[in-house]
Amino acid sequence: MTTFDSPKATSDLSVWLRYLESIHTSAIDLGLDRVQRVAQRAKLTKPAPTVITVAGTNGKGSTCALMESILINAGYRVGVYSSPHLIRYNERIRINGNDLSDSLITQSFAAIEAWRKDISLSLFEFGTLSALWAFKAHQVDVVLLEVGLGGRLDATNVVDHDVSIITSLAVDHVDWLGDDIEVIGFEKAGIFRSEKPAICGQPNPPSSVAAHADDINAELYQVGYQFDYKVDAETQTWSWKSGAFDLDNLPLPNLPLANAATAIMALGVSGLELSDVNIVEGLTLATLPGRMxxxxxxxxxxxxxxxxxxxxxxxxxxxxxxxxxxxxxxxxxxxxxxxxxxxxxxxxxxxxxxxxxxxxxxxxxxxxxxxxxxxxxxxxxxxxxxxxxxxxxxxxxxxxxxxxxxxxxxxxxxxxxxxxxxxxxx
CATH class of the missing domain: 3.90.190.20 (Mur ligase, C-terminal domain)
Structure with a gap:
């Protein structure tokens, strides 16, 4: 494997990406030990006052985009970390809807390079830590983290987040997670936190999801039970309900409706202040490249x-x-x-x-x-x-x-x- 000298903060982004691909033995290396040590050194385990982490087979990006749109409409400063990108690496890190510039990304890379010292990190692990550094440096109010693979052992799981989301559950990434849906459910539920809200947007998920929530005493909100939604075909609107709280005549979003319902539930238990207008306008404006x-x-x-x-x-x-x-x-x-x-x-x-x-x-x-x-x-x-x-x-x-x-x-x-x-x- 070809290795390169460590670039500088002013080096081109392409130079940094080639370097990061050379410093670790594999592109995917599940496990938290190495990345957690660097995160703790750099004090990145809580990069913002509110952090929401999103796992799932499908719908992670859409759910983040919907929450991002609603939160920006409400006046919050929002950081989003997602993967993979479509064209440019910069798409992976957004602050208030804008991709991070090359110079800000290379600054964050240089910061993590200094903190990691002799610890080897994969490109995804390094990128995750650099995104956390950027969010903390730019003092965002809310961070939305999209899990890369699985959940329990994903680099994003080193963060002390406030709300956990599972968007959907299906067999995927068989080489890494296997084809047992109960095991997959356990891996995704590995992002749940004790005494904190955990949202599941998958109808009738494998029993391992609720079992893990019970084991660690997480506050599980399951679609079809603690919250639900339905479409009015005649008016082309939809409604959302959780307990005694209702939202009616909502506009159908440009992104999957199930993810919109999950996003609203997560924001509802986040402690963030939002109005019905923020939700309506956020739903209307939310888009994401590569989704219809x-x-x-x-x-x-x-x-x-x-x-x-x-x-x-x-x-x-x-x-x-x-x-x-x-x-x-x-x-x-x-x-x-x-x-x-x-x-x-x-x-x-x-x-x-x-x-x-x-x-x-x-x-x-x-x-x-x-x-x-x-x-x-x-x-x-x-x-x-x-x-x-x-x-x-x-x-x-x-x-x-x-x-x-x-x-x-x-x-x-x-x-x-x-x-x-x-x-x-x-």
């Missing part, structure tokens, strides 16, 4: 509809299919797809049976990438394979009619590459 994201340009009315979505497992694919059927019921659908080989490719693609008219399977690059041939083997059709998502997307643009839909999905990498190409060429 529509690409447009000056002549969009003359082109096919283009939707980007990072759905990459059966659970998220099922939701995407529901949205596509609801919003585009009569369109011919062209699907550009690229996936990672450690995902459940067969079950994910099977969700689109009878939905996709033309497939454009693409190979991704990197150690976890699946080749296009792995996708065509599952699709069981004579299909042209493409060397990259952008190559596949270019052909889809040529072949699709103006009334058609081009759907790009399967991975953050797939969506990121196509979105980057579109931003440069549109």
């Amino acid at each position: 994201q529509r690409l447009t340009c000056g002549n969009s009315e003359l082109e096919p509809t283009i939707i980007l979505d990072v759905a990459h497992n059966p659970h998220s694919a099922h939701y995407l299919v529901q949205q596509v059927r609801q919003r585009f019921p009569n369109k011919k659908i062209h699907a550009v797809v690229g996936m990672l080989h450690d995902k459940d490719i067969k079950s994910t693609l099977s969700e689109f049976t009878g939905v996709i008219d033309v497939w454009y399977p693409a190979s991704l690059s990197g150690p976890r990438a699946a080749n296009a041939s792995e996708l065509t083997a599952v699709l069981s059709k004579e299909i042209t394979e493409y060397s990259s998502p952008v190559d596949a997307f270019k052909v889809a643009l040529q072949q699709a009619e103006n009334d058609d839909l081009i759907l790009v999905f399967g991975s953050f990498h797939t969506v990121g590459e196509v979105w980057d190409y579109w931003k440069k060429e549109a």
Whole structure:
């Protein structure tokens, strides 16, 4: 493994990222011992007065974005840490809705480099600590932390957070978490804290979630029990309820409704002051790239509809299919797809049976990438394979009619590459 000299705070971000990839033996290294020692040295275990940590198979980013929008509307200074990014590393760290600049990120990297000394950290661990440092340095009021993988052993779990959230539970990251949903539930519930609120937005979760909450005496709020929501199809609004507290005539958000309901419950028990107006306006304004994201340009009315979505497992694919059927019921659908080989490719693609008219399977690059041939083997059709998502997307643009839909999905990498190409060429 090639190693590099430690960069300076003024070094380019690209130089820092190459360095951070070289200083640890593996990209993923679950465990808290090393990262916790550095966090304690740098006094980063409580980076803001209020911290909310979000775990889950799907919906973490959307839930953070919804809470972020509501809190900013209420006047709070909000820091968000999420992963992975679509195009630029800077997307992982936001303060008040804005990505952190290269110079502020490299400053935070330099600070963590000084604190870690001889302790080896993975890129994700280093990035997590640098985000905490940035939030503390910029004195944010609220930090929203998106768990990277699992929960119990994830680097974000070194933080003394005030509210814990599990958005959803399904089998994913089999190589790291296995395929036992009870074990997965226990790993995600590992972010729960004794005597503090723990929100679960997954209906009928595995018993390990409630069992762990009971074991540590966490205050569990389970959807369908302590809180619930329903849609009024006639008025195209929805309502939310927890105990004697009701919110009616809420606007349907641009992000998944289940995550909005979970976000409201978490904010409701956070102790933060919010008005109904903050919630309504925050729901209306919340967006997140790569989640049912529509690409447009000056002549969009003359082109096919283009939707980007990072759905990459059966659970998220099922939701995407529901949205596509609801919003585009009569369109011919062209699907550009690229996936990672450690995902459940067969079950994910099977969700689109009878939905996709033309497939454009693409190979991704990197150690976890699946080749296009792995996708065509599952699709069981004579299909042209493409060397990259952008190559596949270019052909889809040529072949699709103006009334058609081009759907790009399967991975953050797939969506990121196509979105980057579109931003440069549109």
